Amino acid sequence: MGMRAAIAGASGYAGGELLRLLLQHPEIEIGTLTAGSNAGSKLGQHQPHLLPLADKVLEDTTADTLQGHDIVFLALPHGQSAAIAAQLPDDTIVIDCGADHRLENEEDWQHWYQSDHAGTWPYGLPELQGQREKLKQAKRIAVPGCYPTVATLALAPAIQAGIADADDVVIVAASGTSGAGKSLKPNLLGSEVMGAVSAYGVGGTHRHTPEIIQNLGKLTDEAVTVSFTPTLAPMPRGILATCTAKVKRGIDQGRARAAYAAAWAGEPFLHLLPEGTWPTTAATLGANTLHAQVTVDERAQRLVAVAVIDNLTKGTAGGAIQCMNLALGLPETTGLPTTGLAP
Numbered sequence: 001m002g003m004r005a006a007i008a009g010a011s012g013y014a015g016g017e018l019l020r021l022l023l024q025h026p027e028i029e030i031g032t033l034t035a036g037s038n039a040g041s042k043l044g045q046h047q048p049h050l051l052p053l054a055d056k057v058l059e060d061t062t063a064d065t066l067q068g069h070d071i072v073f074l075a076l077p078h079g080q081s082a083a084i085a086a087q088l089p090d091d092t093i094v095i096d097c098g099a100d101h102r103l104e105n106e107e108d109w110q111h112w113y114q115s116d117h118a119g120t121w122p123y124g125l126p127e128l129q130g131q132r133e134k135l136k137q138a139k140r141i142a143v144p145g146c147y148p149t150v151a152t153l154a155l156a157p158a159i160q161a162g163i164a165d166a167d168d169v170v171i172v173a174a175s176g177t178s179g180a181g182k183s184l185k186p187n188l189l190g191s192e193v194m195g196a197v198s199a200y201g202v203g204g205t206h207r208h209t210p211e212i213i214q215n216l217g218k219l220t221d222e223a224v225t226v227s228f229t230p231t232l233a234p235m236p237r238g239i240l241a242t243c244t245a246k247v248k249r250g251i252d253q254g255r256a257r258a259a260y261a262a263a264w265a266g267e268p269f270l271h272l273l274p275e276g277t278w279p280t281t282a283a284t285l286g287a288n289t290l291h292a293q294v295t296v297d298e299r300a301q302r303l304v305a306v307a308v309i310d311n312l313t314k315g316t317a318g319g320a321i322q323c324m325n326l327a328l329g330l331p332e333t334t335g336l337p338t339t340g341l342a343p
């Protein structure tokens with residue numbers, strides 16, 4: 001018999017993607033599923049694609065309903081995880097897909113989330129230098145935000161190798177609408193989203209900015225300055241992040257590609273595309289992969305890295321399961337797809 005996992009927030013997008021992947025995981029048995037206002041209804045009403053679980057009834061999200069599992073995934077809105085997590089047994093693996101335990105600096109948390117800081121958990125990005133070891137046997141894991149996942153991974157090889165200037169990073173990213181969750185928002189109505197790309201969180205106001213800075217700061221002694229602009233694209237899933245930074249003197253495309261190839265050798269989910277090809281979100285849909293390409297804009301003297309992920313897979317649920325595998329001592333790739341859905 002495998003390990004039992006409960007999912008809090010099973011009626012949402014992240015919860016649905018966790019279940020889609022866990023249904024294919026050879027070591028996991030799905031236990032209790034919970035929701036908020038939709039508790040009492042059947043999962044099939046909210047996640048019609050998850051046929052094997054269609055008749056499972058969603059329970060209330062409480063420490064009681066989540067007891068008795070080896071692993072608890074929390075896929076709840078920001079600010080909802082901390083109180084529940086604090087009531088779960090220490091020996092349960094708790095994996096928080098929300099932001100509550102990601103930031104290390106209490107003042108940063110208070111500034112960006114306007115609430116009390118619940119504390120910091122091991123950060124669930126195994127490919128970030130030094131993190132993989134911290135996730136092995138971890139009992140509490142904070143899954144990164146979707147933009148920080150793609151932007152950090154896209155820039156890390158360059159910052160780590162010292163070929164780009166951490167003090168001059170610009171990130172512009174386009175996200176699919178599922179990144180915003182299921183709850184209705186005026187800018188996410190179908191007629192507003194279809195056929196338009198729009199900017200939001202402009203001018204350094206998006207809460208993922210400090211998370212990206214925290215990550216890149218672990219790779220360099222230089223000060224880190226990040227200008228991050230998210231945009232919303234008319235597609236359900238996927239993020240394409242264009243990340244640029246001032247390149248150090250003498251670094252050309254060949255040197256840049258070599259740094260990425262070296263950093264990602266042996267990484268099962270990070271794929272540097274062949275020279276001359278550029279990433280498309282479609283190639284990563286439903287897969288726990290990141291595809292990227294890097295070059296140097298010689299006239300502007302900037303390194304340009306473009307990377308894509310599926311925000312719900314590598315950007316949330318797939319990343320969470322990758323961390324669970326490490327915490328359980330399983331091969332990191334267990335149950336995780338590397339093939340996308342195309343066209």
Ligand SMILES: NC(=O)C1=CN([C@@H]2O[C@H](COP(=O)(O)OP(=O)(O)OC[C@H]3O[C@@H](n4cnc5c(N)ncnc54)[C@H](OP(=O)(O)O)[C@@H]3O)[C@@H](O)[C@H]2O)C=CC1
Nearest residue numbers: 009011012013014035036037038061075076098179181182
């Ligand atoms: N979507 C994405 O790409 C990413 C999401 N995340 C994070 O994952 C978490 C979930 O996001 P997402 O799935 O998109 O959001 P959704 O809005 O799609 O789902 C939220 C889930 O939480 C439940 N819920 C809401 N309020 C409460 C409450 N007060 N008590 C108990 N349960 C509640 C909802 O249940 P009900 O149906 O009953 O309302 C639903 O199951 C968030 O913290 C988000 O930041 C992280 C990375 C990327």
Ligand SMILES: CC(=O)N[C@@H](CCC(=O)OP(=O)(O)O)C(=O)O
Nearest residue numbers: 098099145146147175176179180
């Ligand atoms: C398109 C869209 O709205 N995306 C979300 C990011 C989703 C995510 O990864 O973030 P958290 O887990 O930190 O909420 C946003 O910009 O708020």
